[in-house]
Amino acid sequence: MGLEIDHAEGVTLTTKDGKTYFDFISGIGVANIGHTHPDVVNAIKEQAEKYLHVMVYGETIQAAQVDLAEKLAMVLPNPLSQVYFTNSGTEANEGALKLAKKWTGRKRFISFEQSYHGDTQGACSVTGRDIYRKPFEPLLPGITFLPFNETKRLSEIDQSVAAVITEPIQGEGGIRIPDQDFLPALRARCSEVGALLIFDEVQTGFGRTGKLFALEHWNTVPDIITLAKALGGGMPLGAFVSSPEIMTTFSTDPPLSHVTTFGGHPVSCAAGLASLNIILKNDLTQRADQLGKKIKTALQGLAQRSSCIRAVRGKGLMIGLELCDADTTAAFVRKALNAGLILGWTLHTNTVVRIAPPLTLTEEELGKGLDIMDRALA
Numbered sequence: 001m002g003l004e005i006d007h008a009e010g011v012t013l014t015t016k017d018g019k020t021y022f023d024f025i026s027g028i029g030v031a032n033i034g035h036t037h038p039d040v041v042n043a044i045k046e047q048a049e050k051y052l053h054v055m056v057y058g059e060t061i062q063a064a065q066v067d068l069a070e071k072l073a074m075v076l077p078n079p080l081s082q083v084y085f086t087n088s089g090t091e092a093n094e095g096a097l098k099l100a101k102k103w104t105g106r107k108r109f110i111s112f113e114q115s116y117h118g119d120t121q122g123a124c125s126v127t128g129r130d131i132y133r134k135p136f137e138p139l140l141p142g143i144t145f146l147p148f149n150e151t152k153r154l155s156e157i158d159q160s161v162a163a164v165i166t167e168p169i170q171g172e173g174g175i176r177i178p179d180q181d182f183l184p185a186l187r188a189r190c191s192e193v194g195a196l197l198i199f200d201e202v203q204t205g206f207g208r209t210g211k212l213f214a215l216e217h218w219n220t221v222p223d224i225i226t227l228a229k230a231l232g233g234g235m236p237l238g239a240f241v242s243s244p245e246i247m248t249t250f251s252t253d254p255p256l257s258h259v260t261t262f263g264g265h266p267v268s269c270a271a272g273l274a275s276l277n278i279i280l281k282n283d284l285t286q287r288a289d290q291l292g293k294k295i296k297t298a299l300q301g302l303a304q305r306s307s308c309i310r311a312v313r314g315k316g317l318m319i320g321l322e323l324c325d326a327d328t329t330a331a332f333v334r335k336a337l338n339a340g341l342i343l344g345w346t347l348h349t350n351t352v353v354r355i356a357p358p359l360t361l362t363e364e365e366l367g368k369g370l371d372i373m374d375r376a377l378a
């Protein structure tokens with residue numbers, strides 16, 4: 001986009017030359033509470049004045065880490081109560097994959113076509129699109145990709161599988177929402193064969209889909225959940241969370257099986273706690289649900305007038321607008337940008353426009369954004 005940012009506040013980015021843009025992709029799934037939230041900035045300042053990095057992971061007790069871990073354990077379903085902080089989403093997935101190998105003693109993984117889990121070698125190995133894996137092979141061996149949302153293929157998960165990793169809603173795959181029975185059936189199959197189930201909620205977490213975590217849409221609890229993006233309130237932070245029973249496997253044979261110097265940086269954790277408190281206090285989850293419905297209704301109205309709109313889908317404020325071809329999609333995004341609205345397409349599906357504004361979006365901002373989309377489409 002080539003925009004040189006001067007400052008960012010709420011939904012708005014302001015460039016050095018004084019132009020303003022509505023960020024309707026939230027820095028890609030990060031700014032759920034809007035940009036530069038004052039509570040987060042204050043939490044960062046307060047923590048920075050106390051201490052920055054003091055010691056590698058877990059060796060000292062740091063209140064910012066403990067408080068955020070405690071809060072996450074409170075809002076996640078049982079038994080997801082032991083938190084391991086990382087710096088990013090891909091590292092959270094690395095930790096989850098290693099944990100599953102160590103706990104089960106098995107080596108194979110199942111993932112899904114069109115998934116995206118990050119770009120370090122393990123996460124890249126389970127990312128479901130050839131063009132992003134091929135240049136980096138050999139990657140992890142023993143990975144099988146199944147089609148997403150095909151319940152009948154789940155019988156291919158067997159006793160040799162350490163874990164199945166999936167996003168509850170595929171983000172980069174084009175905002176793909178599974179049928180109501182898919183994730184419960186996946187849970188049942190994993191339990192049957194003793195494979196762990198990993199939900200990658202890096203993109204779907206923290207109210208984005210109209211629930212605090214997307215797993216709530218299907219009442220399905222994984223063995224490990226991975227988090228990042230909005231977790232840090234704008235600071236770099238990731239986490240994988242599991243039961244104390246499973247997580248304890250990292251403490252022995254060898255002790256310190258998985259360590260990190262900066263994962264759970266106290267400044268990031270302070271920012272993360274402030275951000276989560278804002279989401280909970282202002283019930284932004286509910287707001288995402290309501291605003292998402294409004295946007296979908298408005299886009300469906302546009303679809304009546306444009307033969308180029310193929311589909312409008314999503315949950316909460318994680319919405320995909322599928323257009324007829326890649327060129328039209330790129331032109332639409334470009335026209336919206338020129339009119340002051342930042343949109344984007346998804347990594348694996350270049351005909352799906354991502355619409356994912358901050359959950360703090362006002363009705364007025366929403367109206368203006370929709371107006372720009374309407375004109376760009378015309």
Ligand SMILES: Cc1ncc(COP(=O)(O)O)c(C=O)c1O
Binds near residue numbers: 089116167203
């Ligand atoms: C579902 C999902 N998992 C993992 C990642 C990787 O996260 P990070 O870029 O923080 O490594 C992303 C990033 O887009 C993602 O969308």
